[in-house]
Amino acid sequence: MAVSRSKGAVRLTWPGKDMRPTKTAAGGRLVTREVVYPCCHEPSGAACFPEVNSKGIEGLNRLIWGDNLAVMQTLISQGYAGQINLIYIDPPFFSQQDYTQRFRMRRRGSVSLPEQRFAFSDTWVGGLDSYLTMLYPRLVLMAELLRDDGNLWVHLDDQTAPYVKVLLDEIFGRENCINQVVWRRTTAHGDRKGCGRIHDTLLWYTKGPDYYFAQPEVPLRPEYIEQFYRFRDADGRRYRLVTFSAKGPGPPRRFGTQVLAPPPGRHWAWSQEKIDRAWQQGRIVISAGGAVHYKQYLDEHLSRPVQSIWDDAAVRYLSAHSRENTGFETQKPMGLLRRILKMCSRPGDLVADFFAGSGTTLVVAEELQRWWLGCEQGKTGIEVARARLAQASSQPFSIDELATSGRAVYASTGLRLWQINQRVLALYGAVPIDKGDVLGTKLSPDGGELVYVAQRGRPVSAEKVAKLVAQYNRSAESFKKVVVLG
Structure with a gap:
């Protein structure tokens, strides 16, 4: 995919940005090391729900162990370009802290090796330039893997998001940035040198204007109901009063026996026919001063569309005692991924996570009957994700590894x-x-x-x-x- 170069576009430059990934992985191949049959006892490939072997290029959901840059290059060479409906990634956050100090594993009797700590660290110890150098080519490859109606979600902290947004504007085009979602990730706390940082930023981009989106809704909060739905009919039915006019000029309308003109520069929101019907139902209220409102009943509006600040119960952050908590600091709640997958994909779509970690995205994709593809570099992540998927899956999936030359691996280490x-x-x-x-x-x-x-x-x-x-x-x-x- 060619990177966007629209007129007047702002670009971010740094030493190392123009470095291109080597082509050694492009001719590689993925080798299946294991096929896991969670509920099918016969290793025949029979599906637990229909058409398991007729979807996708390989016919199975795939958990891939390896460097995601090389894996994505290989996937593109194998025909995955333009095949993925939704990509969600939660890359390491940029930090100068030692990531090994942030690692914790809840399971008793386990031993963690350095590369296992890295698998579940949430920080990047190198400089910001090296962080961007790592991320930039991966974002370019993700754009190539997405379908034309595909969606990309990038999960970042507030320190990294501004820089990565400029990269995404360059790659996808600023016009394809749909939202910057603020997600509350923890409880309130005090910071000595500033306001408590309790949120992450999720950047939502699309491949083009014809992207898939299903509007999610959340229940109205009790305090919101008490504040706005303050009125009751004689039968106890709660309602609020909503202004009846909208921007733009318009003609007068008849309200019962009165003919009223809209306020200057505005028009009545409904047609005369709809006004007459609502008037007969007693849903229009005219104040003593002549202001027109209509009754919006609570029982007809128990929910509202999701906004760009996510702090509701459905996406609540994980607590230390949460049942789904596997003990890794970077794990995100399943509710957060459920919302994203329901918003931006349909059953049967292909969902990918190239920083799969403990496999939450893949577990949710399985739950919602999406096809999935995950990549993780850390062995610990692969082991934990495999265990979670084996328990949650209703269909077989493969554990794959990038087949590379042993000599090439040794040579790359120096x-x-x-x-x-x-x-x-x-x-x-x-x-x-x-x-x-x-x-x-x-x-x-x-x-x-x-x-x-x-x-x-x-x-x-x-x-x-x-x-x-x-x-x-x-x-x-x-x-x-x-x-x-x-």
Whole structure:
């Protein structure tokens, strides 16, 4: 997709913006590592609701483990361009805080590794320029993946949103910014140096003018009812008085036996026929001063359209004791995603989240019978999302991984293979037996562990492990268990 260059457009520049992603991933492919059958016991691909294998390019919902930039390039090369109805993303927020300090996991007995902490961190420790450099090419690819009637929602904090909006204006066009939604994300609190920051910003953009939108409504709040619906008929029916005129000139109308002209520069909102009918029903009120109003009854207007400030109960933030809380700080409430998906997609549409985290968007998409595609770089995120989807899903889904060359991965790190092996062992808490070794040992309260780093593309068998143990003159009985990392 060509980035918008409309006349008079404002652009944001910074060092590194013009860097283009490499094309190495564009020719890649996605490999299915697992197909999960949540409710279908026969691995035949039979659907739990109709047409599971007739929708989409691959026929299954997909949870993809890998860098979303490379994944999106691969999806485009496989024909997904212009196929997605709705994209919601919740990228890391820009912050100078150490993200590992913000990580918390509620489950007991679990061990978190550095990359697992990153999977559920909500901050970006690098400079703002590096943050924008990370996000900009991804937004360009998302625009290419969207259908012409598609919607994009980007979830940001108040510090990042102004910068990202300028990028989105450049990519999608300022005229395609539908709303900046303010969502209350936490309870009220005091900040020493300013007002309490209790909201996030959601930027809503469309691919073009013919986007899909279904107007949501929220119930009227009790305090609103008490303030505005102050009047009652003799039968106790509550109503409020609404002005009867609108902007723009118009002719006089007859109200019963009176003929009244509208106020200067205004016109009566209804036709004469509708006025006559409402007059007979007693729904028009004329004050002593000649002001005309009509009765709007509460029982006919128990809800109102959603506005751009979201702080109602349906999208309430997660509390520490919420049943849906998985224990990760970046998790968003399912109610928030329900509103977005119901507003901007239909049953059977394809919904994507390329910063899937713990999988909330995908779980809600499944609940609302949308097809979904999720991408997450952190292994912990994939594991948590898989567990949630397996419990919530009514149809099979695949766990995919980007197939890349092992040599390319090693080359991109700038490290030698033996250095990578040592780092993998160290992350697990094991000590290498020799420099550059794929074997290490780890002491634990219930006995020692022999740890083996599996090499990409090389299958590991029990015979292989036994040979390695024998090579180092170790007996399997010397260890309580053998752990294979890979």
